[in-house]
Amino acid sequence: MLATVHKQLRNHTALIPLFIPIGGGxxxxxxxxxxxxxxxxxVCWDRKNNPEPWNKLGPTDQYKFYTVNYSKLKKDCPDF
Structure with missing residues (x-):
């Protein structure tokens, strides 16, 4: 398969820039x-030693990919 791709890239050099974003993605x-x-x-890879690793998570540990800090946002509603 790699030989056919190499052969096609030798014949059609305009396809070379197409492989850069596809390979990066x-x-x-x-x-x-x-x-x-x-x-x-x-995901738990070690079921014998630690079957529930989410129980060891502290309140300050980040477990999301991106955490939004809502305390810095401006409040639009009154406090009751």
Whole structure:
């Protein structure tokens, strides 16, 4: 398969820039899947020693990919 891709790229050099974003997107998706598999609390690789790793999570630990700090947002409603 790699030989046919190499042969087509030799004949059609205009396809070379197309492989850069496709390869970058495939690389980023694989890195994100690896991050989900290694850092997510719902995935447990060691069931014998720590079957529920989410119970060890402290109140200050970040477990989301992006956390929004709502305390800095301006409030539009009155306090009751």
């Amino acid at each position: 495939a690389n980023m998706s694989m890195l994100y899947l690896a991050r989900l598999g290694l850092r997510n609390l719902d």
